[in-house]
Amino acid sequence: MIRKVSNFIFKPSGKNNLFFIFLFTPLFFYGQQNYTVSGVVTDINNGETLLGASVFLKGTSIGTTTNEYGFYSLTAPRGNYTLIISYLGFTTIERQIVLDGSQKINIELQEDASRLDEVVVTAEESKKVNLRTPQMSVAKLSSKTIKQIPAVLGEVDIIKSIQLLPGVTNAGEGASGFNVRGGAEDQNLILLDEAIIYNSSHLFGFFSVFNADAIKDVKLYKGGIPAQFGGRVSSVLDIRQKDGNSKNFALSGGIGAISSRLTVEGPTFKDRGSFLLAGRASYAHLFLQLAGNDNSAGFYDLNLKTNYRINDKNRLFLSGYLGRDNFSISSSFANNYGNISANLRWNHIFSDKLFSNLSMIYSRYDYNLELVLNGLDWESDIKNYNLKYDLSYFLNDKLQLNFGASGIYYQFNPGLLQPLGSDSGINRRKLDDKFALEGGLYASLEHKITDRLTAQYGLRYSAFNRLGSQTLNEYQNNLPVVYNEQLGIYERGEAIGETSFSSGESIASFGNFEPRLALSYQLNDKSSVKASYNRTAQYLHLISNTTSATPLDVWAPSGKFLKPQLADQYAVGYFRNFGKDKYSIEAEVYYKTVDNRVDYIDGADLIAQNNIETEILNGESRAYGLEFLLRKNTGDFTGWISYTLSRAEQRTLGGAAGGPGINNGDWYKTPYDRTHDISFTGNYKLNDKWSFGANFAFQTGRPVTYPNGQFQYNGLSIPTYSDRNADRLPAYHRLDLSATLTPRKNRNRKWQGEWVFSIYNVYNRSNAASISFGQNEDIGVNEATRTSIFGIIPSVSYNFKF
Amino acid sequence: MKKSYIKTVLSCTLFSLFLSCTETVDVTVPNGGDRLVVEASIMWEKGTSGQDQSVKLSKSTEFFASDLDIAVTGASVVIINNDTGDQFVFDEQGNGIYSTDGFIPVIDVSYTMEIIYDGNTYQATETLASVTEITSIEQNEVSGFDGDEISVTLFYEDPQGERNFYLAEFIPSNSPLLGLEPSDDEFYNGNETFIEYDDGNLAVGDAVDISLQGISQNFFNYIELLTSQIGEDGPFQTTPARLKGNCININDPDEEVLGYFRLSEVDRANFVIN
Known part of the structure; x- marks a missing residue:
């Protein structure tokens, strides 16, 4: 069936509907x-x-x-x-x-x-749970809701906002990325207008790269991932940029404690289109100069969107994003990194029942590091070209078919190390470039079986081909990692030769069928139950063994030694609207397993590592949990309470390498395991002038490994460790408040402004970002040191619209 | 260059950016019980006979114990040259110290250490690694995260065409903590290179005892993991792991024995900050 669909995809034509009627004949009999x-x-x-x-x-x-x-x-x-x-x-x-x-x-x-008289962003989520659609496990937030949530230093943040919803956490303040249902940071597919964003963080995770002023809609799929998405096993974060005001020129912006923003939008191409250009820049140096040193740090980003309506049936869109971070510490260290992406799209309506979109997407993430003292200059990047064609066929009132194909070509440059300065002792060194092609074909049918029962059947076929040119090591007994029985440790395998692959030659290839199934059964007008299953495959892996991903972590493609991750997720949920649809409840349970989740051998050396395979063992992970969300959707008071009870574990056996595996082959908690995660978010509109926001978050501390003793060695006290992630940091919790003032005189003026006053971490809790164990520098005794990042932080920002 | 340096720099950048704070806290830690610790570092200083050597045996304690150093007494310690079969017996001196004045070090020769203690026999095997000379030592004013600091840098010529592993040890007169910097020539094979030491507090008049030690690749892996687990901080720290040394109880291979047996050629120097 998939094969036939694919034939169709490559010969698109609006008159080819007969094909579908043939395909789905048993499904409908209409007179x-x-x-x-x-x-x-x-x-x-x-x-x-x-x-x-x-x-x-x-x-x-x-x-x-x-x-x-x-x-x-x-x-x-x-x-x-x-x-x-x-x-x-x-x-x-x-x-x-x-x-x-x-x-x-x-x-x-x-x-x-x-x-009307509020300064609002136009988009608004359809907060009432859509009872009939089989789609479940979705977290949706509008730009407006996100802007109402109190934020650290008043910096509105999409990624931090979605962490207030059930099933989403992260490693804490100052940590990049986020974790969905016990998954790792690299298991999230982050799409900005369909372009893959490889690093979603500014300033190492303090802020996210998405400027809320340019964003229309944010949707996070935690499970029941539709067949149109593939490539990551945990979640899809689908972010859509605004198209730009097509009626009037508009100017909006804000002045905050960390950055300023400015957005220009308006009609263009003689009313056949519109554009939006949004910029945001931090005040570089601000903090550091206050601290009296000559270090600097800053970021900026630019969002562009424009569209052109050719006629009623054809419309073109162009989106772009450019973001960058820069750091320098005195004159000894400099680092900059960022994402860039562009997407040209063509919407074509073949008929009133057949809608299509063709996208050509480019995206790139790169970083550069200069260690002046060591004379080292280091560059690395990943880029991809993506061609994607998606179609929606609205057959009749009972059936809707979505289908399409995509192809992504990746180029990885894991690192070029060069001497910096004439007296540098560094030798130029180039880590092997890597190349890969990822293809996907999918079809998904939404079928209203009865008035109460709706099903969505989907199937995705993904293929991944690792391509040359590259030279790969051959290892003794084909083992890149071997267990040293005598020392009881894993060691790098012995390279005994090399195999060279020429440009474009296939090094390894994989193919996976990924079935997706979702069902919803409407119990009555107010409530429904839903169930879903999905299998997803992931061919790219972020190589990182630090607590939190760093900008320097390298993406590695699957290949001879690194197998694709395969996940199966089952979820069941109950959904209910009540109180005249003012309130909604969503409750879900899920169970998820991931095969081929790697972990790193003790003492793994990942920096500038050309042969990642010598540092990893293949394992598996599992996660399960219960999520609950109660939302109040309308009225002067809106908000939600969310609660998640969950467990995430992994196990890494020795396999072919021999030995018991990591942590003696026992299951251990992943760093993303949180037993309890509670959050409350509320917004109260007192009158036209004042509104107030509050949020409270509580979560079980992150699993860590504490020392189980110490020994004296070489004049130092050395901590000893045993089971991985067997301990936990203290619980994380904090309360934030905000107040928004819209001066009355604004009402009928063109210029509209608002003041946002916020206090982050109101009761000044010192949440542990980490606890480290060591000897006191002055007296040498052992001590535990807690690092906490944000104490109480008040801030003011001003937003305007013209 | 020590690679974890990069992560340390990142962490420092991160924390210097914001109003982060560090504080000493009380934490309840697990107790893994006391384990035998073998500190057997045979050091052959250039220009000496290397005949005086000692080995220290102790027991590990819980992390916050008041007495951290528990001596192991009543053991017998012997080191054997695996090429010649020569045996060097180490006599107990008290306080867990066992020593000999008749050791004969030979570069690139494999030695086996055997310890008999409490009815168990412990063994470890290592090869004596050579080292190149320290060519010069310099002091520099560096701009650190908290302003200007004094650093000490030792220079040496890495031999061409071979893989070398180093451990530099810095013992400053101004601090109870010494500095250990493992290094390998992955990035600078065959070039003149350096290892830098900066404890943030060096001042004029302070002395630093410096040694450059040749080490094996296995010991490099061990000491790099060890040093990364005592120096790291912040969100980029590596998940701590069990430090597995090379001493095995042949009667009970599952027993966790801490410490390491290794043999190094050493070049020493002393430097006074001026």
Whole structure:
């Protein structure tokens, strides 16, 4: 079946519908005449398309939601209907239609009047749980909600905000990335307008790289990952940029404690398109100069989006992102890193039932490190070219088919080390470049079996081909790692020769079928149960054995020695709206296993390591948990409480290398294991002038390894360690508050401003980022030292819109 | 160059950026019980006979114990030259020290140490590693994270065409803690290179005893893991691991024996900050 779909994909044509009718003949038997209504839903104020708006025919069970480009398509028998279009935060529209032929209806929605005088971002999540769709395990946040959450130093942060939702944590303040359902940082597919972002952090994790002013919609798939996504086993973070105001020129921005922002947007191409350009830059040097030294640190990013409507059926989009971090410590150390991405997209509507999008995407992450003292200059990067074609076919009111194909070509430069300065003792050294091609084909059918039961059947086939040119080591007995029985440690295998692969030659290839299945059964108007299963494959791995990923960690492709990670996840959930839909409850349990999750041998040497295979052992991981989310969606007070009870463990056996494996082959907690994770987020609108926000977070401390003794050696006291991750840091908790003032005089002026006052970590808890064990420098006695990062931090920022 | 230096620099950058704070705290730690510790570092200083050698045996304690150094007495210690079969018997001196004045060191020769203690026999085998000379020592003013500091740098010529591993030891007069810097020639094989020491507190008049020791690759792996686990801090620290030495109880191979038996040629120097 997949093969046939693929044939179709390469010969796209709107008249090829017969093929599908043939394919799904058993699924529908229709005698009636059916017609289709389709179109795009936008915001009347700025022309932004609305994602996930609900469109349905009153009094029937026929309905749908708009896709990533605001497009919808509904098919129903001939007749008179009332079309209802709703989107939370916007006024619902009803429109009478006579369905006696297929028709195109574009709809503009108006924001709720009560919210007009706020400085708001137009997007608003459809907070009410969509009971009917089989999609579960999704965390959605709008840019507006994110902006209401109190943030450290007033710096609005998407990644930190999603950590307030169940199932999402990270290693603490000053740690890059995030962890989903016990997964590692590198198991998240982070997409900004479909481009892969390899590092989501500024300043080593203090802030995220996404400027909330340029973002329309954030969706995190923690499970039940749709077949259109592949390549990472834990989650997909799908972030969409705003298209830009297509009605008026608008200027908005803000002045904060860490950075300033400015966004310009407006119509262009004689009203056939719009653009958005958003910039953000930190005040470099600020902190450090206050501290009285000549170190500096800073970041900036730029988001660009523009689109051009060729005609009703064709539209082009161009998105770009550029972000950069720079550090220098006196004159002895300099480091800079960043992501860059660009995506050119072509939306083509073949017919009122067949929507397509073609994307050409480039993205790159690179870093550069200069150690002046050591005379070392180090550069590394990863880049990819991605061609992707996705189609949605709205067959009838019961069936919707999504299918497509993608191909990604990767180039890895793990490191070029060069002497810096003329008297450097460093030899030039180039770690092997690596190349790979990743292909994907998928089809996913959403099938409304009865009015209550809806299913989504998906299948993805992914293929990964590691390509030359590269020279690989051959190891004695084909073992890159061997167990030294006598010393009881794992050692690097002995290289006995080399195999050279020429340019483009296949070094290793993998293929995996990834079935995805989701079901929803609506119990009544208010509640439903859902279940899902998905298998996902991951071919890229971030090589890191530090507590938190560093910008210097290297991405490595699967190959002869590094196998693809394969995950299976099962989830079941209960969803309910109540109190006139003011409240919603989501409760889910999940169980997830990952095969081929590597861990690092004791004493692994990963920096500038050309042969990663000599440092790793192949293992497995498992995670399970219960997630609960209670949300209040409307009214003067909105917010949520979330709770997660979970466990994440891994096991790494010796396998072919021999020996018991890491931690004696026993299961041990992963660094992402959190038994309890509770958060509360609330926003209260007192009046038109004042609103207040609060959030509280509590989580079990991160698993760590404490010393179980010490011995005297070479005049020093040396800690001894035993089982990996057997201890825990103290629990993490903090409370943040914010108040937003919108001066009344703003109301009828063009210039609208607001002041945001916030206090992070109100009760000044010293949360442990780490606890280290060592000897006191002055008296030599053993001591434990806690490092904590943010104490209480008040801040003020000013936002404006013109 | 010690690679974990890079991570240390990153951590320091991170923490100097923000208003982070460090504080000594009380922590309850597990107790893994007392284990035999073998500190058998045979050092052959250039220009000497190397006949006077000693080995120290002790027991490990819990991490926050008040008495950290428990001597092991009543053991017998012997080292055998595996080429000639010559045996060097180490006599007990008290306080866990066992010594000889008749040792004969030979470069690149393999030796086996045998300890009999409490009815068990412990063995370890290592090869005596040579070392190149310290060519010069310099002091520098460096801009550290907290302003200007004095550092001491030792220079040496790495021999071409072979893999070499080094341990530099710095014993400053101003601090109870000595500095250990393992290094290998992965990045600078065959070049003049250096190892730098900066404890953040060196001042004019302080003396630093410096030694450059040749070590085996196995001991390099051990000492690098050891030093990385005593110096590291912050979120980029490596997950700590069990330090497995090379001394094995042949009666019970599962017994955890701490410490290491190794043989090094050494070049020494003394430097006074001026």
